[in-house]
Amino acid sequence: MLVNEGLADGARSVTGTARRAQIVTATIEVIAEAGYGQTSFARIAEYAGLSSTRLISYHFKSKSELIAAAAQEVVDTISTFMAARMEGGTDAASMLRIYIEGTCEFTATHRQQMKALIEIVLGDGIGDLPDTDQPAIGHVEQILLMGQASGEFRDFDSRVVATTIQRAVEGLPFLLESQPDLDCAAYGRELVTLFELGTRRSLP
């Protein structure tokens, strides 16, 4: 079989799956360290210690498929991480707090993955990957809509606020670039306070 693309993961051999994982990991790290625009097959192969770029072409039908796999890998990781956290949420405010602080904590412990994901989303051109980032925005917006329905939150444009919150947490990797010692938990708490005050129903 010449091309693996399109196969379910179970249809791949053990070594093939391992190779793909190795390449994806290297891709994520190269994107995080060198930037999306400087990421090429040659650089990935060199980073991963592959003898030829041919090995990448063999396991991934095209560059865009490799990039997509790298993005998916990060999305899967963060989804698993957040899913466990979100279970503890009851009201909208606490769910929002969990989401913000959880994302910040994940960023603190997975800097490269987060940076790579953002590079990919931005690098392919603004808005070219709606299927990847829209769900994330949708998640926050869902919490906001829930809070408005329950009366916890005031009346506001849920899309605008959701976008703002999403961009706020996504800004953390950028800050870490220039301030590597930044306290991510404190950053998350500041955001929680800021948006709790900004979204809660005003007191009479």
Place this chain on the structure above:
Amino acid sequence: MLVNEGLADGARSVTGTARRAQIVTATIEVIAEAGYGQTSFARIAEYAGLSSTRLISYHFKSKSELIAAAAQEVVDTISTFMAARMEGGTDAASMLRIYIEGTCEFTATHRQQMKALIEIVLGDGIGDLPDTDQPAIGHVEQILLMGQASGEFRDFDSRVVATTIQRAVEGLPFLLESQPDLDCAAYGRELVTLFELGTRRSLP
């Protein structure tokens, strides 16, 4: 003239200045439409109707100088626009409101320029252009610090909140990509309300 870089604008001929402006304009539009990574001399020359890419090399010492000139052009435009607006500000809250709504209005009327600027800042690699975006962040933070000093604003990490506000207004071009008919003024007003509630001193 071999190298135009470093010369005051008055030291360039009329036609030379016009050509540079033409090329810079084309560059901004190509970046906005095709994305930073897809911007090449060939694409710019084709877009501007130039006979060859050599004409670009003639007027700009290097590609990075051209990109820098394009970014500077946008920064100058927005600076002029905002400088006039900011004169009306007296207290910190109103200055913050003017800043947010002004930036949103500018984005509404200069979509390509804003998108191009963001593409450049992000495309050159995160954090590689601190001299370009830091001043903007600094501007917002300055307002916040002023408001805290005057007692208008509550106690918060000015850096975190400034970054959040800056990223919020910079998110508008991204939204316009998927929602071209978005009401930018309304978007600005939502942000003003969100951050006024989030930053004001709590009532006793």
Place this chain on the structure above:
Amino acid sequence: MLVNEGLADGARSVTGTARRAQIVTATIEVIAEAGYGQTSFARIAEYAGLSSTRLISYHFKSKSELIAAAAQEVVDTISTFMAARMEGGTDAASMLRIYIEGTCEFTATHRQQMKALIEIVLGDGIGDLPDTDQPAIGHVEQILLMGQASGEFRDFDSRVVATTIQRAVEGLPFLLESQPDLDCAAYGRELVTLFELGTRRSLP
């Protein structure tokens, strides 16, 4: 294989080694015939009958690596040739004679290689390749110092005389350019006589 540079010859495949040799040979001949300054990938590819210059880039990391490989090829050839000859030398005078006549004979039978080597050394800028030409000078100087120590040679500045002898034998390729039918052996004998008389200890 992405980069061949730095690998031992045995680490390369048979066809890869053959291609490299073919390209190196073509490079030497192009340099010899067209001159260092007129040597480009395009000219080499055309001369070697390659489909594109890309093939050169594939086998050599950069142009300078290709040039270095070409120079090394000649140096290796002449070293092997001279090493066998020098074994016959006992006293300094005979070693000097062997060196001069050997170099001249090598030049006679390897005109292109010698010319290419000189073009490379000179073309890269005077004195930029001390590691390549200094050893040759050092070799001659070594013989001279030995002769002075043994009393065969008179007292002179070994560096000056060594440089002169080296430049004398290196001048042969230049002469062959304008006088292709020049008798190299006779040229060598003339030099031997000239420098024997110039260096021997004066008779009482």
Place this chain on the structure above:
Amino acid sequence: MLVNEGLADGARSVTGTARRAQIVTATIEVIAEAGYGQTSFARIAEYAGLSSTRLISYHFKSKSELIAAAAQEVVDTISTFMAARMEGGTDAASMLRIYIEGTCEFTATHRQQMKALIEIVLGDGIGDLPDTDQPAIGHVEQILLMGQASGEFRDFDSRVVATTIQRAVEGLPFLLESQPDLDCAAYGRELVTLFELGTRRSLP
């Protein structure tokens, strides 16, 4: 008049002659410092402080004419210098000594000019400028032939020895590159001794 080429010097205006001289001087210095291969109109214009390379094209029909003018400038200078010296020579041996030491002294005081001349002769490809260097070789050979006719010198191939002597003195600029503090006069004296011993009629 569009082109100055082919005009006698008297047919050029004062300012035109001055400009040509300025450009030629800059060319010589650029060649000496950057090397023949790195010498371009752009570099010369930058070095001379010219606003455009167009000024060079205006005063010189082509690059080769400019290079030729630079070479001629050096040749004229050295010719004037040597002509005065050679008047003191009576016998062939003293003329040879004067020639060698004179050339070495000239090199010591005109390093850039000598290096530029050699770069030009070598840079255009071996043997491509016979009209420029052959006369110099001829000069030495003339002295040698005279010495053989008068019985001062032994029987040898005048062409070979002349070439060797010429290359010996031309090697000085190369040595100065790696040994800037070299004693040129001492170098010249060593050469004189070496070649006097090598060329004189053997004592019975």
Place this chain on the structure above:
DNA sequence: TATGAATGAGCTTTCATTCAT
């Protein structure tokens, strides 16, 4: 005499991808 403007050709290098085992 001088200049700005423009140009086509050339350069090396990097790109993702395909061919053929």
Place this chain on the structure above:
DNA sequence: AATGAATGAAAGCTCATTCAT
């Protein structure tokens, strides 16, 4: 499953030279 080899296209940049005042 893996690999070496090869490839056309495109990139940014520099070259000497010409056009038109």
